[in-house]
Amino acid sequence: MATKSQIVILGAGFGGLHAAITIGKQLRRYKLDDKYEVILVDRNDFQTYTPTLYEAATTSKETANYLDLKSIITIPVQTAIKGLPVNFIKGEITKLDLMNGDIHLAREDQEEQIRYEYLLLALGAETNYFNIKGLKENSLPLKTFYDSIKIRDRVLELFAEKPHIKIVIGGGGSTGVELAGEIRQWLGELKKELSPQCNAAVSIVDAGPRILGPFSERISRKATKRLTKLGVEIVNNSHIAKVQPQLATLEDGKEIPFDLLVWTGGVKSSSLMETMPLKTEPKGRVVVENEMNCLPQTPDLKLYGKVYGIGDAICFMNPKTGKAMPGVARAAISQATIAAKNIIGEILERENKATRVKRYIFRPMDYPYVIPIGGKYAIAKIGPILISGFLGWFIKGLVELNYLLSIMPLEQAIKTWFKGLRIFIKNDRLG
Ligand SMILES: Cc1cc2nc3c(=O)[nH]c(=O)nc-3n(C[C@H](O)[C@H](O)[C@H](O)COP(=O)(O)OP(=O)(O)OC[C@H]3O[C@@H](n4cnc5c(N)ncnc54)[C@H](O)[C@@H]3O)c2cc1C
Secondary structure, three states: OOOOEEEEEEOOOHHHHHHHHHHHHHHHHOOOOOOEEEEEEEOOOEEEOHHHHHHHOOOOOOOOOHHHHHHHHEEEHHHHHOOOOEEEEEOEEEEEEOOOOEEEEEEOOEEEEEEOOEEEEOOOEEEOOOOOEOOOOOOEEOOOHHHHHHHHHHHHHHHHHOOEEEEEEEOOOHHHHHHHHHHHHHHHHHHHHOOOOOEEEEEEEOOOOOOOOOOOHHHHHHHHHHHHHHOEEEEOOOOEEEEEOOEEEEOOOOEEEOOEEEEOOOEEEOHHHHHOOEOEOOOOOEEEOOOOEEOEOOOOOOOOOEEEEOHHHOEOEOOOOOOEOOOOHHHHHHHHHHHHHHHHHHHHHHOOOOOOOOOOOOOOOOOOEEEEOOOOOEEEEEOOEEEEEHHHHHHHHHHHHHHHHHHOOHHHHHHHHHHHHHHHHHHOOOO
16 A cells, blocks of 8 residues: 555656656655655666667677667666655556556566556657558567667678678658668678678668658758768658568559568557547547646546656647647657656645746757768757768767766766767777
8 A cells, every 4th residue: 555645657768767857856855755756667677768779770799799788778767766766666557547546567477556646658659550561570660679689680690691681671760761871881891791792782661752751851862862872772752551571562563572671660659548538639649738737538537636748658739830749859858847847836736835836838849859870970950050970970979978967877877878989989880
């Protein structure tokens, strides 16, 4: 039986972990940690730093083994929450009962239930296969650390097995572009080192008229030029309609053979989100208000406690553009700050620790981004400034360091960053 009031955060990704740290610090600051506690739940006891997943997928075993890669691409949750009134539970969330305040978990093969008073949904997204026949069964995604290791192992197996290999990346968004550029570079190295007689081709197949569709035309042109220089074939306006083992068929009937298909064509909110009695937009995604609170599906429904949602799991309509915010780490972190401050505000009010409680509002912005494309080259956009080449790659490194410093003790952050730098410098081919 819980004696403290529980603030339950589901998902320890970019958004959930940041919210847990923020709320934990505030509970301690206001000496409320004897009455309230944060329960953070995730299926993994680590957070994945997704921007470097493409590097893990293209790092030879000689350069870094599994444990080395895990130590630089994932961040242990316990390290990030150390000393805070946050309890971490490793478990698979199987069901949510928002009418009665119960969360169902599968934990070490045992069913378990936890209760909440405040709930923050930070479950992220999952790969979207768009119901394309055979796609899930015959492709590999790039969403988790384990996915990246599977891709790496499959490429190495193919190299050992066949004289000609064809790798197709389905989807020319930033993940597909990053992976294609780096894989192309890596294959060149493998050819020299392991198998000079092996020929490898890499292509991106994208349904849109250009790669990086949501980005500006200028960025798309730059990326196309870079990928072409590296030897990546780009096949635009090509909608994959069906996939069989080693064969993708386009809508127009054209067939694309492959040895490995990596599907980076899209993500959708965690499927658990669809099961909740929450207000959705016409495409069925759970929408949140600008205070990051969720609303019941119909006004007459009474949800248990206060429910908030952040990050890739939810849809936030940008009032300026009328479009849904893109799923990026920076947005999940900003939304986590807003949700955390509002939850703390409500607790302070309830505990008579504040006279006037301010409500915080999420204001979307044009977040900076970096798209690495093979070796020490990246396109970085910061406000109106567009930087490409080595400087872009350098900025990517600084972004990583900045994130590690925000989540780990100084010494550990610097150690982890240097370890990653050492491995990825060896890994990155100049050019
Ligand atoms: C390959 C790749 C590269 C990317 N690169 C960038 C980049 O360069 N810059 C950028 O800004 N964004 C990037 N992104 C997007 C970024 O990772 C997401 O926008 C961000 O992770 C969203 O944060 P979140 O907290 O909403 O979800 P996540 O970080 O995905 O966290 C969700 C968490 O919920 C857990 N979870 C989900 N379901 C369950 C369940 N049923 N039971 C238990 N636990 C569960 C997951 O394990 C996960 O830890 C990239 C994404 C990918 C896949």
